[in-house]
Amino acid sequence: MRRLVAGIAAGLFLTSAAVLLARDGEAEGEAALPEAAMADAAETQKVRELPVIPELGPPPKADPVSKEEKRFNRVDKDGDELITLSEIVQPRRKRFANLDLDGDGMLRFEEWAISTIDKFEGADADGNGTLTRAEYATTAPKPRKPKPKCSC
Known part of the structure; x- marks a missing residue:
């Protein structure tokens, strides 16, 4: 419990020290610039203009297709709007x-059951037609790779 409290106190101390040092550095940086340089910087910012963006027309309208329409279109291979x-x-x-x-x-x-039969026969190491716990453990499905959260 003491370690937890000491850790939290140390974290707060370090955070406040970092904030104070950052503020102190900003104040020194502003004082270190001569007034002429500050005036030039302000003048440069006033002169800068925003680029002109050409006017674009309205965006094209999207054709909303429902899930059911997509499902129908996947089955309707010849596109005649009828499913045979x-x-x-x-x-x-x-x-x-x-x-x-x-x-x-x-x-x-x-x-129909050939893959299951093949799996059973492959796991039956001693060929006696039964599976022990150790033999059955070899049939466990392999863990799936996690899917990426984005396609970046």
């Missing part, structure tokens, strides 16, 4: 084709 069944199903067909390993157009449970 094939436009909705097409993205899913690619994923289905990746899962349908034998290409028979039918998805068996094993095909």
